[in-house]
Amino acid sequence: MTQNQDIAKGLEGVRFTESKLTFINGQEGILTHLGIPIQEWAESSTFEELSLALLLGRLPNAQELAEFDAELKANREIPAQLQDMIRGMPQGAVPMQALRTAVSYLGLLDAQSEDITPEARRAISVRLIAQMSTIIAAIQRAQSGKDIVAPRADLTHAGNFLYMLNGTEPTTEQARLFDIALILHVDHGMNASTFTAIATSSTLSDMYSAMTSAIGALKGPLHGGANEQVMVMLDEVGSPEKAADYINQKLDNKEKIMGVGHRVYKNFDPRSRVLRDYAALVADKEGKSTYYQILEQIEKTVVERLGDRGIYPNVDFYSGTVYTDLGIQKEYFTPIFALARISGWCASVIEYTADNRLLRPSSVYTGESDAHYVPMQDRQ
Numbered sequence: 001m002t003q004n005q006d007i008a009k010g011l012e013g014v015r016f017t018e019s020k021l022t023f024i025n026g027q028e029g030i031l032t033h034l035g036i037p038i039q040e041w042a043e044s045s046t047f048e049e050l051s052l053a054l055l056l057g058r059l060p061n062a063q064e065l066a067e068f069d070a071e072l073k074a075n076r077e078i079p080a081q082l083q084d085m086i087r088g089m090p091q092g093a094v095p096m097q098a099l100r101t102a103v104s105y106l107g108l109l110d111a112q113s114e115d116i117t118p119e120a121r122r123a124i125s126v127r128l129i130a131q132m133s134t135i136i137a138a139i140q141r142a143q144s145g146k147d148i149v150a151p152r153a154d155l156t157h158a159g160n161f162l163y164m165l166n167g168t169e170p171t172t173e174q175a176r177l178f179d180i181a182l183i184l185h186v187d188h189g190m191n192a193s194t195f196t197a198i199a200t201s202s203t204l205s206d207m208y209s210a211m212t213s214a215i216g217a218l219k220g221p222l223h224g225g226a227n228e229q230v231m232v233m234l235d236e237v238g239s240p241e242k243a244a245d246y247i248n249q250k251l252d253n254k255e256k257i258m259g260v261g262h263r264v265y266k267n268f269d270p271r272s273r274v275l276r277d278y279a280a281l282v283a284d285k286e287g288k289s290t291y292y293q294i295l296e297q298i299e300k301t302v303v304e305r306l307g308d309r310g311i312y313p314n315v316d317f318y319s320g321t322v323y324t325d326l327g328i329q330k331e332y333f334t335p336i337f338a339l340a341r342i343s344g345w346c347a348s349v350i351e352y353t354a355d356n357r358l359l360r361p362s363s364v365y366t367g368e369s370d371a372h373y374v375p376m377q378d379r380q
C-alpha cells in the first residue's frame with residue numbers, strides 16, 4: 001500500500017522550527033551568527049565570546065563576557081572518577097567513541113544532570129563547554145600512554161586545550177589560530193548533529209543525553225568525520241602532482257571526495273575560505289607543506305569537474321592542515337569539531353526547548369496491506 005504523499009528524503013529543505021542563532025545562504029556562500037558574518041567573528045572575536053553570544057542570543061557586554069570566561073575557567077577540571085575511567089579505556093579506542101562514552105559518564109557524575117529547567121540547562125552547558133576540552137585532551141594523553149595534564153586557568157580556552165594536549169604552552173599565534181578554527185566550527189544551523197541534539201531534548205530528555213546523541217551524529221564521515229577522512233585521502237595521494245589523477249579516477253568510479261560538497265552550500269563554504277587563508281599563511285611561513293599543496297591541486301580539480309554542479313570544498317577540507325600544523329593527530333580532528341560545536345548544540349537545545357515540541361516526523365508506508373498472521377508450521 002503506497003500513500004500518495006511527497007517525501008522530503010533526508011528532510012532536505014524542511015523547516016521544522018525558527019532560530020535566531022545562525023543564518024546560511026547556501027547559493028551565495030553566506031554564513032552569519034546573530035546576523036554577524038562568520039568572517040567578522042573569526043577576525044575579531046573568540047570562542048568564548050561566540051559561545052556566550054549564542055547562549056544569550058545577543059552580543060555580551062564586557063562584564064558578562066568576563067563572568068562567563070571566569071565560569072568556564074572555574075569549571076575546567078573533570079572529576080577524578082572520569083579521569084580514572086578515561087585511563088581505563090581500551091588502548092586504540094576510537095577517539096569519538098571514547099568522547100561519547102566520557103560525556104555520558106560525566107552526566108552520571110553530575111548531580112544536576114536530570115534537571116531540565118532552563119537555568120539547569122544553562123549551568124550544565126557551561127560545564128560541558130569547559131570540560132569537553134579537558135576530556136578530549138585527557139583521552140589523547142591516556143591513549144598515548146602519557147599523564148593527563150591538568151587545566152590551567154591563566155590560558156584562553158584554545159590555548160589551554162593545546163597546553164593540555166601537548167603538555168607545553170602554545171605560542172600566542174598558535175593559540176589564536178586554534179581559537180579561529182574553533183570559532184569557525186561553533187554552529188551551523190540545523191546540521192545533522194544539532195538536529196539530533198534537538199530531537200533528543202524534544203522528548204524532554206536531559207542535556208547529557210542530547211550531547212551524547214549529537215556526538216554520535218557528528219562522528220559519521222558524511223558530517224564531522226569527513227575532516228579525518230580528508231587527511232587519509234591526502235596520505236593516499238602522497239604528492240601534489242598525483243592529485244588530479246587521483247581525484248579524476250575517484251570521480252570516474254563514482255566515489256565521493258571527502259571534504260567537498262554540502263547539503264546547503266552550492267558554492268564555496270565561507271568557513272573553508274577562511275581556513276584556506278590561514279592554512280596558506282601558516283604554510284607560507286613554514287614553507288608550503290605537502291598537505292597544503294595537495295589540497296590546492298584537489299580543490300582545482302574538484303572545482304573544474306564538479307563546480308558547475310555546486311560541489312565545492314566545505315569546512316572539513318582545510319581544517320586538518322591547520323590542526324596538523326598545530327601538531328594534532330588526525331584521529332582527534334573530529335573530537336575537536338565537537339569541542340567547538342558543543343556550544344552550538346547547547347545553545348540550540350536551549351533555544352528549541354524554550355518553546356518545545358516533540359520531534360516526530362512520518363514516513364510513507366510501502367509495506368504489505370491486508371496481511372494475516374501465518375502459524376510457523378504453515379510458512380515456506
Ligand SMILES: CC(=O)SCCNC(=O)CCNC(=O)[C@H](O)C(C)(C)COP(=O)(O)OP(=O)(O)OC[C@H]1O[C@@H](n2cnc3c(N)ncnc32)[C@H](O)[C@@H]1OP(=O)(O)O
Pocket residue numbers: 221222223224226255256257258259260261262263264309311314315316
Ligand atoms: C561539517 C559537515 O558536515 S560538511 C560535510 C562533510 N561531509 C563530506 O565532506 C563528505 C563528502 N560529501 C558528501 O558526501 C555530500 O556532499 C554531503 C553528504 C555532505 C551532502 O550531499 P547531499 O546534499 O546529500 O548530496 P548528495 O550526496 O545526494 O549528492 C548529490 C550529487 O552530488 C554528488 N556529490 C556530492 N558530494 C560529492 C562528493 N563529495 N564527491 C563527489 N560527488 C559528490 C553525488 O554523488 C550526487 O551525484 P548524482 O546526482 O550523480 O548521484
Ligand SMILES: O=C([O-])CC(=O)C(=O)O
Pocket residue numbers: 187188189190191192223262263264314315
Ligand atoms: O550544515 C551541515 O549540514 C554540515 C556543516 O557544515 C556543519 O555542521 O558545520
